[in-house]
Amino acid sequence: MVCEINHQLHERSSSSVGLEKVKYLLTKTGIPSSVTSPLESLQKGNWVKLICGASFEDVVDIRNLSLVYTLAGVDCIDCASEASVINAVNDGIESAKAIIPIRRPWVMVSVNDDEDLHFRKAEFDPENCPVDCSRPCERICPANAISYTGKAGLPKVHLISYILQGGVLAERCYGCGRCLPICPYEKIRASTYVRDAAATAELLKQDGVDAIEIHTNGRKVESFQELWNSLGDSIEKLRLVAVSLPDTNELTIPVMHSIYATMNANLRCHNLWQLDGRPMSGDIGRGATRQAITFALHISAARDRPKGFLQLAGGNNAYTVDGLKKEGLFKTTSLPEKLNDEATPFNSSYSSDALIGGVAFGSYARKIVGKVLSSLQMEHGYVDIEAYPEYLLEALTESLALVGTVKCFP
Incomplete structure (x- = not known):
């Protein structure tokens, strides 16, 4: 019994020392999200979203991914529109905040209005x-x-x-x-499959959900209208409505206008256009992000595009920001004063220098941390990652390197 108690005390001591190393890394890195709101990040142009996956529902992995990327400073965590998944994301966020004081990223749920690769x-x-x-x-x-x-x-x-x-x-x-x-x-x-609109509406009314993303293929605007109308007043408490759409060449801007006209009647928050270049391909390599950057060039140059932030998705990885810089799209700005996402109206006349509001990382972000989670699971089973700080430190190092390409960590 004495040996068992000593072993437990040693594990606790090791865990405590390990978490101190995690805190030191975060303090040394300087997390901008500890003082920067998600809205301010969008306006500066250094918003980062983690895509857990619209269909990915492994709650243990999602919980640990959310913890790691919250510590790394993401502004938003996008997940499946399922209660268990949303709970896992929020549990990861709260566990991260227990390690070091940090502002909470927005939690976004993803739905679709028609057949979509993500569903x-x-x-x-x-x-x-x-x-x-x-x-x-x-x-x-x-x-x-x-x-x-x-x-x-x-x-x-x-x-x-x-x-x-x-x-x-x-x-x-x-x-x-x-x-x-x-x-x-x-x-x-x-x-x-298509996510049930009524079930999603109920989830949006609950605490712990800040945003929604609607995936549309742009071919059936009436499908978007039907889904939007079905959501009803559930969108009133949201901070952000995002629409994810593919590049349909000359049809893209007219589709965006039709969608915005549908939303505008009862939109009470900011809106964002997710430019989905090459879905679920970020872990493939350098060339995967080209379609998203080409898409961003097209839309950012269109003077007649409807209102809303622009964000890249589909094929993003560690090479994305370099590609944006080469095209002159990645521009950050210093705001004249700290913005409050509660006080700033969604129709504010404020205009930043950022052509692109930010970047979403999905398959690549999950891959680089997933390899650490797989090692953890093989050794210890499905556990909370902070219980084994050496794994958390490794996962955090990977995530900081990726998020830092956008956040410009010193």
Whole structure:
């Protein structure tokens, strides 16, 4: 018994020392978000959003990702419109704030008005797979969502839940589609869905949700109108409404005007246009961000575009800001005075020098921290990352390097 108590005291002492190292790193880095509101970041042009994934629902990973990126200084965390996921995000945020005083990032939920790549899951029946298949799907999946041995290959003893649905761990699949063309037997299919508007409206009325993002393909404006009308008065308490749309060339600006006309009648907060260049591809490499930058060039140059902040998404990674700088799009500004996101009206005449309000990081952000989480899970199971500060320090170092490309950490 004495040996067990001494071991526990040693673990607590190690944990305390480890968290002090985390605090030192954060203090040394100088987190701008500790004093900068999300709205001010948008206006300065150094807003950073973490995309957990509109279909990603692994609440343990989401909770730890939210904690790490809150400490790293993101302004917004975008997640699936599910109560358990929202709770996981807020738990991660509050746990980060318990480590070091820091302002709370906005929590955003994602919904869709029609079929969208972000709202689908891969499916297949492993019983129909040939026994000699080399399983390329399992190797290519960036989310470790395909497994024949358990969740991410972990032994069952470490799992909170053991869910194997058709060879795909449904809560981890976020619909990237990379497994679809690689199956040599064409046995993998995609199942698409549309988030329920009524359920989303109820979630928006609850505390802990600050923003909504509506994914639209731009082909059916009436679908957007139907969803917007279904949300009703649930949008009144929100701080931000974002619309994510693809580049449809000469049709993009007219579509944006139609969407803005629909929203404007009862929009009581700021709005943002998410320019989705190459969805879910940021972890592929340097070239993945080109489509988002090209899209941003097109929209930022359009003088007749409707009101709203511009934010890049789809293919963003550590090379994004360099690409924006080369095109003259990444410009930050010092505001004349500190803005208060509660007091500044959404129709303020304030104009910053920032052409682009900010950048959203999704698959790449999850990948660089996910490798740390995978190591943690293999060693200790599905646990809170701050219980093992050496892992938190490693994950935080990765996230700070990425967020810092936009935040311009000293």
